[in-house]
Amino acid sequence: MDAFFASVELLRYPQLKGLPMVIGGGRRREDEMFERLRQTHPDIEWGPGTLDRIPPDAFPRLADYVGRGVATTATYAARQFGVGSAMGLMKAAKLCPHAILLPVDFDEVRRLSRTFKQVITEIAPVMEDRGVDEVYIDFTDVPGGQREGGRVLARLIQKSIHQATGLTCSIGVAPNKLLAKLASEFNKPNGISIVQPDDLQQLIWPLPCRKLNGIGPKADEKLKAHGIQTLGELAARERDWLIATFGKSYGAWLHEAAWGRDERAVVTESEPVSMSRETTFERDLHAVHDRAELGAILTRLCEQVASDLQRKGYLARTIGVKLTYVGFTKVTRDLTLDAPTADAAAIRRAAGQCLKRVDLSKRFRLLGVRASKLVKPGTPEAQEAAYSGPARPKPRDKAHPDERTDLLFPELD
DNA sequence: TCTGGGGTCCTAGGACCC
DNA sequence: TCTGGGGTCCTAGGACCC
DSSP: OOEEEEEEEOOOOGGGTTSOEEEEOOHHHHHHHHHHHHHHOTTSOOSTTGGGGSOGGGSOBGGGOOSSOBEEEEOHHHHTTTOOTTOBHHHHHHHOTTSEEEOOOHHHHHHHHHHHHHHHHHHOOOEEEOSTTEEEEEOTTSTTTTGGGGHHHHHHHHHHHHHHHSOEEEEEEESSHHHHHHHHTTTOSSOEEEOOGGGIIIIITTSBGGGSTTOOHHHHHHHHHTTOOBHHHHHHSOHHHHHHHHOHHHHHHHHHHHTTOOOOOOOOOOOOOEEEEEEEEEEEEOTTTTHHHHHHHHHHHHHHHHHHHHHHTOEEEEEEEEEEETTSOEEEEEEEEEEEEOOHHHHHHHHHHHHTTSOOSSOEEEEEEEEEEEEOTTSHHHHHHHTOOSOOOOSOOOOOSOGGGGGSOGGGO
């Protein structure tokens, strides 16, 4: 299989690009920012992409930011100060206080995302969706796809995306998905990079392990502790040693990946596994002292999950909750129901049951609700799940030993 | 200066059944 | 009374990705 990996560069405020600028802030903050901009610039007609028409000095400075948001992305001018995506904005403000802070225009991002994927599938229909700004493409069967090793097709895709959206796009071309993704980073933004099997030693092995899709911070740290910094050093290790050190599955994968081997197909369609909603509070909350507020938040999250399920046409058989405590430790509880549901009240009851099993004596910063074991109504799976006969015994339904936990949702008793 | 929100996949132990 | 192995489901946690 020959694969492309394409990622579009979504940062596109032309008149601002040379300035240090950070985009992000969290949904709530972003709504507030929009509101403020509307007030200061009532003359601007609001719609997708209108941020482009606002003068730079109208935007808030990062130094004025208060809250728990993170940076979605940053211009190169801001990156020079050490600011990067996923960084907390309070930290970013210390590094680069004069940066402009821009809200994310989610509607516009979704529109651009749809458009660029549509452009691609019209040219190369075997496309795998990897999020708002990334896709894999299997171009083995695209007419003319092999010309100049794929470069001609890559250029056509770039040009078509730019015409339709104004976005630039970086493309990696390689014999498999793993290498294509690596290749796409060689020439950002708006680049094309081609990696062939023979390039392994030259182009891939000098890279830090962390560049590989699947080696995250933890694995990277462990690799470093064993003196492995680059993919070449990883490739030099015995397969058996990797398996002994990293486990059967992950160790074997590390070995294959370091040698540039990857057999995964480009997957054009997939069913969702779960749907969830979560929110980080503006201040840490406590089950007893902030009971009313938390109850309202939980209800809202359940309603959102229910409406997501209904809109997308799914029922869920398992409902779960998630908490993040002040110290950032996380806990989850879930409950499998006898009959699948997309009903807000049923989800709320199940979530309440789950919450009774967690320690609510400590303050927490995040609450989430998750629906999983999804079925489509009317399918055989759904029928079976709905009429599964007598309720199975629920083995572990112990309340948390902290008796105050019942204070949170008394109506459930 | 702490660290968003939405996902997927993997591991591992216990219950339960044959 | 103790000893099994295999398979599936449920639950909890964690790594990783965009």
